[in-house]
Amino acid sequence: MEGGSTHGSSKRCMVKICKGSPTETWKKITNNVLIKAEANRTLASYYRDHKDEYICMGCYNAIVVNTASSFKEHALNWDNGLKRHRNSFSISESISLLTNFIFEREVLDGEPPVFSFSQLRLIAVNKNNDLIFFFDQIEEMACLDKKTEAEKRELERSLAYQCYLMCWNQSRVIPLWNLHESEMGSDYFSWVDGVNVLSKFLYDREKVEQKPAIYSFKELRKEMVAKDIRLSSFFNSIYNATLLDKKSDKYLDKLDKRLVVECYIICGNQNSKLMAFKEDISLFLDLIGLSAKALDALLHAGITISRRHLDRKKIEIANNHSSLIESYLENxxxxxxxxxxxxxxxxxxxxxxxxxxxxxxxxxxxxxxxxxxxxxxxxxxxxxxxxxxxxxxxxxxxxxxxxxxxxxxxxxxxxxxxxxxxxxxxxxxxxTLHNYDARITERQEERxxxxxxxxxxxxxxxxxxxxxxxxxxxxxxxxxxxxxxxxxxxxxxxxxxxxxxx
Structure with missing residues (x-):
């Protein structure tokens, strides 16, 4: 059964990412709830262990009704975490792995220390995927999922220092930096430096590698940070400036495309030869019937290309269409x-x-x-x-x-x-005969x-x-x-x- 009930002192929402909003209505976890959550891909495996217990109305709507992206991600991360946990090293073995990695990177190769926990995690996991569970444990002990974005930024340096301290206790050869020293030094990576580096990467991607523009902020961030870890702080500054804790899940899905547009506009101001994004926007506006004068007006705002440039682009697309079809069919x-x-x-x-x-x-x-x-x-x-x-x-x-x-x-x-x-x-x-909204959401990728x-x-x-x-x-x-x-x-x-x- 899945009925609602009034608020009771004995009831507690068992969803681990519950925001704890006050509620007077609760939902029991029934087979029906589990089946719908599995169909919506919002089913974290531990929900089954809490069958016949209660969840708050907000979590019920996010899991069963609205199929919230954050709960999808939570279910995926939880299942992946269980798989990693079954095959993971112990804490002492993980510290040994991290110690060897830091020793090779900073002592042998002469690389500077990493003052940010998220950057340290990304670099170390790229080197050895077995360290994922170790960093997950540190985040869980620090209760990062319950912290605000401002509190998470304050913990970045402290958690990184704790990782270095554990490695230093195992091997005194590891350089231990001062937690209270300022990060602002000769190696400081400013926001302007991030724009310069990202502009160069986007130019190489477009002109050298001949790849199209990326229209997902998450994908752009993942690909660019893999090339230069310093860009992590640049993307963090753009992402955190949106005050995420005050936004809904639907707004965050839209934000993924808005932020990548902002990145292209910023880098386009730095390098006017970045054209892939502007060409796509211009083709779309021309398709919906935007006039030539309006297109040229947006050209001065740095958003589109000129009408003459667009005409040449359309001729180029038409001439290359046959080869594009051949490549598509061959692949x-x-x-x-x-x-x-x-x-x-x-x-x-x-x-x-x-x-x-x-x-x-x-x-x-x-x-x-x-x-x-x-x-x-x-x-x-x-x-x-x-x-x-x-x-x-x-x-x-x-x-x-x-x-x-x-x-x-x-x-x-x-x-x-x-x-x-x-x-x-x-x-x-x-x-209910058919729920079209759920069907559309479920098949969104195929559509x-x-x-x-x-x-x-x-x-x-x-x-x-x-x-x-x-x-x-x-x-x-x-x-x-x-x-x-x-x-x-x-x-x-x-x-x-x-x-x-x-």
Whole structure:
């Protein structure tokens, strides 16, 4: 059962990241709660150990209803922590590993000491992944999950010193720095230094490595800090300036993209040759119909490129499209592919009749290919049978499914199926036919267009079988797809009436 109850002194929320907000409503952890949490990927394994205990309404909504990102991350980190704990070293063994690492880094290689706990953790774990559990234990003992961002910043230097002190107690060769000395020295890495270093890395990534812009602050931070650990403090200053403890989880998800935009704008002011981000923004604004004057106005704000530059970019994209398709098909020749055939009409065009036609409206056809992260679908099964159903529409299979699955359930009334006493919330959930919000959230990653490519775009009115065959003929004209279809099949996704015509 999952019913609410009034606040009692004996009740305590067992979620480890609970913020402890005052509440008068509690939820019992039932099988239903565990099943939904597992479906939402917010299930930390220790919830099962506390079955029939209570959680506060705020944690219940975050776990079951809203699928909060922080609770997803907590569940993932908890399960990963259990795996590491089973295979981790003892504290003394971890200190020995860290001592050897610091000795090699600072005594043999002459590197400066690390005054920040987060930086020390990142450097040490990159060197030896077995130290993760050791640093997790230190964070747990310091109760970092209950500290504010300001308190965490104050503990950065103290926790790093404690790590050095434990290593120094094991080996006096390790240099032990003074906890109370100022960090501001000749090796101080300023915020301006961070902009300079990040600008150089982004320039090399765009011009030398020919890679696109990154639109996730977390991904940008991970990739750049791996190249230079000093950038950790630079990204921390940008992230902490947003006052995270006062923001909701939904706002933090949006913030991930806003912060990366700020990084590109800041570095673009330092190096005007960083164009990948500006080109993407300009192409998007041009697509939604922004005027040339507005685009040039944003150029002076350092956000977009000029109209002439944009025209050259579009010509370049069009010329490179065929090679882009070849590269896409070559890289995904062992993956399953799905083809979408759809029509496009510029129905908002002005109707200007002339001697030949009454309208300038065009009927276009789009062919989209989407990669699926499974192996290619073979034409023949393991027992050498075709995957195609020779009956096309098997009415016997449909009737049997309707009779034995749906009709048996529909023949019973709601009270017959649930005659026992249940809480109102559970009754309402059983009456729910489909939760579209949960479905969309659950399949959010699959709904993205990042693995989709435009195979072709041409003028054709999809209105009968002949037109759909003509559209599919474009697929067979591609040599790589033709070879792909000799052994594998590509499911075709189409709306009505394409489903009938194909």
């Amino acid at each position: 995904n020749k062992y993956n399953a592919l799905a083809l979408n055939v759809d029509d496009y009409h510029n129905i908002h065009a002005k109707r200007m009749p002339n001697t030949c036609s009454t309208s300038t409206m065009a009927h276009m056809t789009t062919l989209l290919l989407n990669r699926i992260n499974i192996t290619a679908i073979p034409q023949m099964t393991l027992n050498n049978a075709s995957i195609h159903n020779p009956k096309l529409i098997d009415f016997e299979l449909i009737c049997n499914t309707l009779d034995h699955f749906y009709m048996e359930r529909m023949a019973k009334t709601f009270n017959d199926r649930f005659y026992y006493e249940t809480f109102l919330d559970e009754k309402l959930e059983n009456l 993205k267009m990042k693995d989709t490519i435009l195979l072709d775009f041409f003028e054709l009115k999809l209105e009968d079988v002949v037109s759909y065959i003509s559209a599919l003929q474009r697929v067979y004209e591609n040599s790589l797809l033709n070879n792909y279809l000799t052994n594998s099949v590509i499911p075709v996704i189409a709306d009505w009436p394409g489903q009938v015509f194909i």
